[in-house]
Amino acid sequence: MCGIIGIVGATPVQDRLIESLKRLEYRGYDSAGIAAVVGGKVERRRAEGKIRALEAVLAAAPLGGSVGIGHTRWATHGAPSLRNAHPHTQGRVTLVHNGIIENYAELRERLQATGRAFESETDTEVIAALLDSELATGLAPIAALKATLDQLSGAYALGVLVEGEDGLIMGARRGSPLVVGYGDGEMFLGSDALAVGPFTNRVCYLEEGDFVAITHTGAKIFDQAGQPVERPVRTVPASAALVEKGNYRHFMEKEIHDQPEGCQRTIAAYVDTLSAITAIPGGVDFANLGRIQIVACGTSYIAGLLGKYLIEQLADLPVDVEIASEFRYRQPALQADALVIAMSQSGETADTLAALRYCQAKGMRSAAVVNAVESTMAREVDVVWPIHCGPEIGVASTKAFTAQICVLTALAVAAARARGRIDEAEEQRLVRVLLEAPRLVAESIELKEAVQRVAVEVSKARDVLYLGRGPMYPLSLEGALKLKEISYIHAEGYAAGELKHGPIALVDENTPIVILAPFDSYFEKSASNMNEVMARGGQVIFITDPEGQKHAPAGARVVVTAPRCDPLIAPLVYSPPMQLLAYHVAVLKGADVDQPRNLAKSVTVE
Numbered sequence: 001m002c003g004i005i006g007i008v009g010a011t012p013v014q015d016r017l018i019e020s021l022k023r024l025e026y027r028g029y030d031s032a033g034i035a036a037v038v039g040g041k042v043e044r045r046r047a048e049g050k051i052r053a054l055e056a057v058l059a060a061a062p063l064g065g066s067v068g069i070g071h072t073r074w075a076t077h078g079a080p081s082l083r084n085a086h087p088h089t090q091g092r093v094t095l096v097h098n099g100i101i102e103n104y105a106e107l108r109e110r111l112q113a114t115g116r117a118f119e120s121e122t123d124t125e126v127i128a129a130l131l132d133s134e135l136a137t138g139l140a141p142i143a144a145l146k147a148t149l150d151q152l153s154g155a156y157a158l159g160v161l162v163e164g165e166d167g168l169i170m171g172a173r174r175g176s177p178l179v180v181g182y183g184d185g186e187m188f189l190g191s192d193a194l195a196v197g198p199f200t201n202r203v204c205y206l207e208e209g210d211f212v213a214i215t216h217t218g219a220k221i222f223d224q225a226g227q228p229v230e231r232p233v234r235t236v237p238a239s240a241a242l243v244e245k246g247n248y249r250h251f252m253e254k255e256i257h258d259q260p261e262g263c264q265r266t267i268a269a270y271v272d273t274l275s276a277i278t279a280i281p282g283g284v285d286f287a288n289l290g291r292i293q294i295v296a297c298g299t300s301y302i303a304g305l306l307g308k309y310l311i312e313q314l315a316d317l318p319v320d321v322e323i324a325s326e327f328r329y330r331q332p333a334l335q336a337d338a339l340v341i342a343m344s345q346s347g348e349t350a351d352t353l354a355a356l357r358y359c360q361a362k363g364m365r366s367a368a369v370v371n372a373v374e375s376t377m378a379r380e381v382d383v384v385w386p387i388h389c390g391p392e393i394g395v396a397s398t399k400a401f402t403a404q405i406c407v408l409t410a411l412a413v414a415a416a417r418a419r420g421r422i423d424e425a426e427e428q429r430l431v432r433v434l435l436e437a438p439r440l441v442a443e444s445i446e447l448k449e450a451v452q453r454v455a456v457e458v459s460k461a462r463d464v465l466y467l468g469r470g471p472m473y474p475l476s477l478e479g480a481l482k483l484k485e486i487s488y489i490h491a492e493g494y495a496a497g498e499l500k501h502g503p504i505a506l507v508d509e510n511t512p513i514v515i516l517a518p519f520d521s522y523f524e525k526s527a528s529n530m531n532e533v534m535a536r537g538g539q540v541i542f543i544t545d546p547e548g549q550k551h552a553p554a555g556a557r558v559v560v561t562a563p564r565c566d567p568l569i570a571p572l573v574y575s576p577p578m579q580l581l582a583y584h585v586a587v588l589k590g591a592d593v594d595q596p597r598n599l600a601k602s603v604t605v606e
């Protein structure tokens with residue numbers, strides 16, 4: 001989604017705006033632009049495509065000025081063209097926006113009727129026009145901003161320059177995140193702490209409806225009603241401000257390799273390692289819960305599906321998992337004694353947030369499993385369950401997925417104990433198994449050479465099928481999603497038992513079929529599916545463990561042997577081969593691994 005940066009600086013801002021925009025690239029975008037106050041006038045530079053295109057524009061025509069705003073745009077209203085790139089200017093106002101203004105068509109018509117002409121197809125330009133006309137009535141900038149915001153419906157984070165107000169940037173947030181950064185004689189606005197990270201680690205997270213004026217000397221924050229308010233300024237951990245690729249070629253590759261450490265951190269937050277019992281923060285009474293409702297999108301939804309397998313099997317506690325964009329609109333039947341869990345790496349996904357709020361409005365208790373602990377979801381729930389895996393930059397989620405599974409596994413064990421389904425000795429056994437996961441995940445990452453060989457085959461395919469049973473079924477969905485996302489090869493994940501009900505028609509000698517089959521209670525059935533596929537000329541890539549390899553039907557084209565593990569942690573151990581396969585296929589195909597086309601890291605519009 002779009003990213004915003006604003007700097008009221010003491011020195012020229014062009015290069016610093018670009019540095020921040022690069023940090024916002026992970027959110028996904030298709031054009032970029034900056035604007036700055038130069039000699040009392042606001043000047044813009046914009047470019048379609050990547051930031052390097054904007055850098056080329058700046059090399060030809062540098063932008064002076066020490067007060068400026070910048071934006072990466074992920075197109076919603078209007079094509080990803082130069083004309084639609086932010087910042088947008090109307091009269092004295094130049095601004096950048098993340099979000100969607102729902103009543104923009106009506107506002108645009110009204111403004112056109114007063115003689116306003118529009119240069120772009122965006123909803124953003126309408127905000128600039130509205131603010132400019134409020135200023136023309138003689139209102140001071142902050143009063144004009146308030147009058148403008150009162151007329152908008154929808155979601156926004158804004159960064160605004162006003163011609164004639166040289167040392168001022170205004171901002172506002174409703175539905176989309178915005179932080180204020182405090183420097184030394186300089187002030188910043190950004191979509192997140194990462195954006196302002198190179199300049200300061202002292203930030204303030206604006207609340208819903210807040211708007212702000214920043215100058216060289218500080219920030220004046222107002223709440224939705226226009227009352228001045230104080231918001232806490234916190235020092236963010238270095239990890240939020242320092243995100244580097246290290247020795248890896250891509251963030252995704254680094255993040256796959258971060259997983260053993262990430263899982264370790266996550267597990268340590270949910271178990272007492274000494275006594276080997278679970279220690280779940282937040283005081284949820286699992287014994288008296290009637291049901292869990294998980295809402296999520298994308299990879300987080302698939303993690304939620306795994307949660308259902310884990311929690312229902314271990315704790316005998318019913319779990320519903322639903323794609324948030326469906327859930328929020330279909331008037332689902334809810335149970336008052338249920339707990340809603342929003343699963344979200346970013347904590348900002350618009351549909352997940354709406355589904356969460358829907359449940360809260362019906363009186364349900366709420367929890368959020370999030371990576372971004374300062375996110376809107378984290379701030380709005382009764383219980384926050386952080387995943388502690390550090391900032392995830394690659395658009396395709398990897399380490400957040402395994403960290404989410406760690407949290408869900410710990411919750412499942414804790415719920416099983418609280419509900420009397422397991423005794424203390426079994427709880428300790430399961431916790432010790434979970435504590436083995438980081439080491440086994442590291443071993444599983446070492447399969448990369450075997451996976452690289454498979455990737456050569458898969459990179460030539462047009463379609464790929466992923467099959468699995470039990471918890472390997474959600475994982476087959478994740479494997480297929482990863483491949484689609486970054487290599488643009490069509491892939492489908494299926495419950496292996498469904499093979500005969502449709503997907504088998506796709507099997508031919510050109511379709512690789514990845515079968516996920518640890519040597520567990522489902523193994524024989526998965527092996528039968530493998531035979532059915534091979535009998536029809538299908539090329540099987542069998543991912544199993546040493547015992548499974550011994551019992552595998554002869555004839556699998558490729559066998560990848562994962563480390564042997566307890567079924568409890570198989571979803572964690574079998575994740576890296578899926579991720580690495582997608583990664584290496586994408587690299588072989590020369591695709592943009594960290595910023596796949598059309599995708600955004602954090603989808604803050606519905």
Ligand code: G6P
Pocket residue numbers: 297298299300343344345346347348349352395396397599600601602603
């Ligand atoms: C986008 C990302 C996915 C992510 C999904 C949900 O589609 O590209 O990687 O799984 O959003 O995001 P969330 O932040 O809610 O987990």
